[in-house]
Amino acid sequence: MKGLTDFMRASQLYAPTLRQMPAEAETKGHKLLLRAGFIRKAAGGIYTYLPLAWRTIKKIEQIIREEMDAAGGQEIAMPIIQPAELWRESGRWDVYGAxxxxxxDRHDREFSLGPTHEEMVTALIRDEVRSYKQLPLLLYQIQNKYRDEIRPRFGLMRGREFIMKDLYSFDKDVDGMNTSYQKMFDAYTKIFTRCGLKFRPVEADNGAIGGGHSHEFTVLAESGESNIACCTKCSYAASDEKAELKPLTAADEELLPVDKIxxxxxxxIELLADYLKIPVEKTIKAVAxxxxxxxxLILAFVRGDHEVNETKLLNATGALHLVMADDDAIKAAGGCPGFMSPIGIDGAKAVVVVDATVANMKNAVTGANEVDFHYKNVTPSxxxxxxxxxxDIRLVKEGDACPKCGAPLTLTRGIEAGQVFALGTKYSEKLNARFLDETGKEKPFQMGCYGIGVGRTMQAAIEQNGDENGIVWPRAIAPFEVAVVPINGKDEQQLSFAQKIYDELKTAGIDALLDDRPERAGVKFKDCDLIGYPLRITVSPKGIENGEVEVKVRKTGEIFVFAADAYLTEVQNLLREL
RNA sequence: CGGGGUGUAGUUCAGCUUGGUAGAACACUUGCCUUGGGAGCAAGGGGUCGCAGGUUCAAAUCCUGUCGCUCCGACCA
Structure with a gap:
């Protein structure tokens, strides 16, 4: 493969596999990356990529580059070190926080290690692009990003230093931006498909980055940190933060007068429902x-069996970041922790948000803002x-109705490997980046930004495809496609036969590795399974004698024996399916 | 930030309660043997016990401080 260093001999490859498991690893992918000799930790959330990992990273990057270029993107490289002044202009120097x-620097000038590059790229464009004729413009880079995560974990999943592809689109109007957005959406679909991953694009919340609509590309895996809600009937899919919910209606019943009990x-809620012997669906829960x-102070009320969706609450209140309220603040507003309701709250001292489902409830039980007392027969309306x-501030749960078609939603876990955002003019306005349109009028650029976590994509592939014996790479991003293994690495005849097969594979354009190490067969087999080469060709005295080539498929465990003069085509056929 | 845990050989860990020659397994080096799923035998090398104080005749072990790493929590009313 072009552009890749050619470690043809396993004896020279720095791939320190571990027989034993380093204790700290949590997920399958993190464990296997360490065990199979792909990464080593330098500090919390900061890793060295060893040769095997770097080959995979480069293959992923190559796929990304091809699709970005095909979609009209141009690769650039912006600085990692960015002046604070730029971030102050956009207002994010403080918003981004810790x-x-x-x-x-030595002159006491402040800088950031770029967590992202909206400011940088917008500042670049504003000084250079003056006319609509220069648009659309799509610029991207693949480089390290830095985020001082509160709690780095799971290896490459949530690091403080990580590799990211980020593309920024500049258009003259909303239509143009939507076209760029769609191009990226399609490109991302191709990228993850080419990487051999099972994934799902889902509607997402924009979060702190702001702007209009957004999609996450979620790689399906049990160990993922994000939940997505997918409709069982229609095409609707959204992150759990985003998933819209229509308010549930309560059964018709006679409205009774409020009664303090x-x-x-x-x-x-559990103790309350238990004590009163009522279903939790008849209670109202408060979260401060x-x-x-x-x-x-922000008080949120949801039905007893529901959870608050903090993202929706943020959006509903315009708050910046939510933390737990302390009891004193609650009491000052007239609330009583553990026995809270909106009734009796001082509306001047708290923002009170009631979930739309709660608003439809009838004869419910809610706190009386007094220790050991509740109100019953409360009808919020x-x-x-x-x-x-x-x-709508509640979190989706399994079986909730799809907002599009009403069929039940199902929740799936996944890894957010990429996200596309339609930003609009948020950054171009803040940074005063404008151009002249067809009528000579000055306008801010319509922007979009589009990220892919490269290391995260690599680990996601393992989370999704690893088994108890090791990694199972999709062929497109495997560090090597085929390992050629002579069972006796000291036997000249086996070695030269293996070398011949290796040469033929390379000539056919297959990314092969020759495991010429003088190890016992068992050791090499274990390493092959662990590292996860899609195919293994085993060279044995028996095979040489019979003119046969033995091929093992890592994914299925199948073993094929092909005639020596025909194996190459068969190997190519097998690879095509992986 | 709150609460746990932990720091001893390259790695995973034991030893600490009850102070007295620093250990095991794996890895590594050399030789023999072995070669279809992490072999066997033999001989070796390797650690100022995170750091700084203190107690003691004597500290990996007890006390104080400090630094690092790690896990859980910070979506409870």
Missing amino acids: EMMRLT ATPGAHT FADEADGR RDFPAFCQIA
Whole structure:
């Protein structure tokens, strides 16, 4: 394969496999990357990529480059070290907070280690691009990014230094931006398909980056950190943060007057439902947050069996970042932790958001803002104060109705390997990046940004495809496609036969490795399984004698024996299916 | 930030309670033997026990401090 260093001999390849498992690894992918000699940790969330990993990384990058270029992208390389001033212009120097790695030079000038490059690329464009005739413009790079994660974990899944492809699109209008967005969406679909991964593009929340619509490309894997909701009937799929929910309606029943009742010790929903012998669906749960930015109290109310979706709550309140509220703040607003409801809350001291499903409830039980007391027969539409804001703030759960067609949603775990954002003019306006349109009018650029975690994609492939014996690489991103293994690495005849096969594979354009190590067969077989070469060709005295070539498929464990003069075609056929 | 755990050979760990010659397995080196699923035998090399103080005749072990790493939590009302 072009551009790749050719380690043809395993005896010279630096691939320190471990027989024993380093203790700290958590997920399948993290364990296998360490065990199979792909990565080594330098510090929390910071890793060295060893030769095998780097080959895979380069293959993934190559696929990305080809698809980015095909979609009209041009590769550039922006600095990792970025001046603080740029981030102050966009307002993100403070917004990004502790997540940003910062440094100071000898003159006390402040810099960041780029966590992303919207500011940088926008500043680049604003000084150079003056006319709509120069648009659209799609620029991308593949390089290290830095984020001081609160808790790095799972190896390459959540690192503090990681490789990312980021592309930025600049268009003259919204239509143009949507066209660029669609190009990227299609390119991402091709990239993950070519990488041999099972994935799902899902509607996503834009989060802190802002802007309009967004999709995440989620690689399906049990060990993933994100949940996606997929419709069992139609094509709707969304991240759990995003998944919209229509409010549930309550059964018709006669509205009863509110009644205050003693509920000693019932400070959780479970205790309460238990004590009153009512279903949790008849209770209303309170969750108290504070906006980290201005400290204001935010009270969220959802049905007893539901959970608060913090992302939706953020969007509903315009808060910056939610933290747990402390009890004093709750009490100051008239609330009572453990026995809370909107009734009796001082609307001037708290933002109260009621989930749309709660707004439809009838004769429910809710706290009385007094220790050991609740109200029963509360009907929010009648009894809740007017300052309550009603919004969809609940987290999706298995079986909820699809917002598009009403069929049940199913929840699946996955790894967010890529995300595309339609940004609009958020950054171009902040940074004053404008051009002249056809009518000579000055306009801000319509932007989009599109990221792929390269290391994360590599690990995602393992999370999805590894088994108890090791990695099972999709052929397109395997460090080598075929390993040629003479069972006796000291036997001249076997070695030269293996060498001949190796040469033939290379000539046919197959990325092969010759395992010429003087190890016992068992050791080499174990390593092959661990490292996960899609195919293994075993060279034995028996095979040489019979003029046969033995091929083992890592994924299925199948073993094929081909005639020596015909094996090459068969190997190519097998590879095509992997 | 809150709460645990941990730091001893390249790696995984034991030893610490009850202070007294620093250990095992794997890895490594050399030789023999062996070669279809991480072999066997023999002989070796390798650690100022995270760091700094203190107690003691004597500290990996007890005390104090400090640094690193790691896990859980920070979506409970």
